[in-house]
Amino acid sequence: MAPDPDLLAFAKAAGAAGDDLFTLLSIDATASEQDIRRAFRKKALTAHPDKAGDNYDPALYEKLEKAKDVLLQKEAREVYESGMRAILRKRKERDMMDEKKRRLVEELEEAERQAESQKKKMKMNGGVDPEEEKVMREMAERGKRKWEEKQKLKEEAERREREREDKEYEEKVRELERKLKERKAAKKEKKREGGSTKEEKVNTTAPPPPPPPPVDDTTAAPQSEPVAPSDPRDRFAATMARLRAAQAKKEEEKRKREAEVKGEVAA
Incomplete structure (x- = not known):
């Protein structure tokens, strides 16, 4: 049988509020099902409208009934006890915080007393x-x-x-x-x-033309020497040199900073 939603809501609210249903029924958490029913009947005798008369409190009677039902119904009791445990844990943490505050106040007061005593000693010694x-x-x-x-x-x-x-x-x-x-x-x-392609071209094409006639060195215009292309090894060496220079500069700056720090420590 599914638990009553209203009963679960009451159990959750009672646990969150820290309402002690055991104390309400004058029992403890170890009470059996028979003890819970007996305690409810005993309390109901004084709260029932037939017995209480003009002092009848419907809210109290309803709360006694729900307290009995919550403690007897397994799911509702688990919900209630879970909320009570959270409340008790918070109370314990609050008590611990209060104890820490109390100790802190005592430590501060003791420190003030010691400081006052030190002042008196200094005044008496004059130094x-x-x-x-x-x-x-x-x-x-x-x-x-x-x-x-x-x-x-x-x-x-x-x-x-x-x-x-x-x-x-x-x-x-x-x-x-x-x-x-x-x-x-x-x-x-x-x-x-490229070399193999040139060889194939030479073999498949017509024979090369005859060489040009010799030119008189005295009349021919001087030819400028061809400019050699940039060597990749030279570019690599230049890049390596720049990297080494940057690294040396960085290490020199670090040595200067370390020297400055050591100078401050010595001062």
């Missing part, structure tokens, strides 16, 4: 309190250690960044070398294919 001086030294040491740890972390991060940049640089160089090899291989292949 610097040894305890305060000790605390200041410890604070300075902690600050120094913290700064040194921060510097180590910074240096480690810079070292890793340099390694990453060096790795990227090496990968770029390898990529350039690979592309250069591919370009050279393609050029050789193209040259080889």
Whole structure:
């Protein structure tokens, strides 16, 4: 049999509100089904209209009936107890927070008392309190250690960044070398294919024309020397030089920054 939706809604609302239905029936959570029915009959005797007379409270009587039904019906009781557990958990967390606040107030009050005592000691001694001086030294040491740890972390991060940049640089160089090899291989292949094509043309066409007559060196105009095409190896070497120069400049800037930081630490 499906549970009554109205009963489930009542169970959910009672659990969310933190209504103790067990206390309402004067029982505890370990009460059996027979105990729950017996407790309801006992409470109903005083709340029933025939018994209460002019003091009859219909809302109370209805709540007693629903409390009994919720605790006897399995699904409704699970819904109710789930809501109660959430309420109890929130109350516990709130109590813990209140306890933390109380301890915090006590710690602050104790710190104020100690500070007042230190002031009195300093006033009586007419100088610097040894305890305060000790605390200041410890604070300075902690600050120094913290700064040194921060510097180590910074240096480690810079070292890793340099390694990453060096790795990227090496990968770029390898990529350039690979592309250069591919370009050279393609050029050789193209040259080889062009040579074989020329040979086939020579074999299939008419014989070449006779060579031109010799030209007198004294009358012929001087010819300019052909300009050699740009060598891919020269372009690769220039690119490598620019990359090395950029890397050297970056490392020099980092060395300068590290020197400045060391100078500040020494100061």
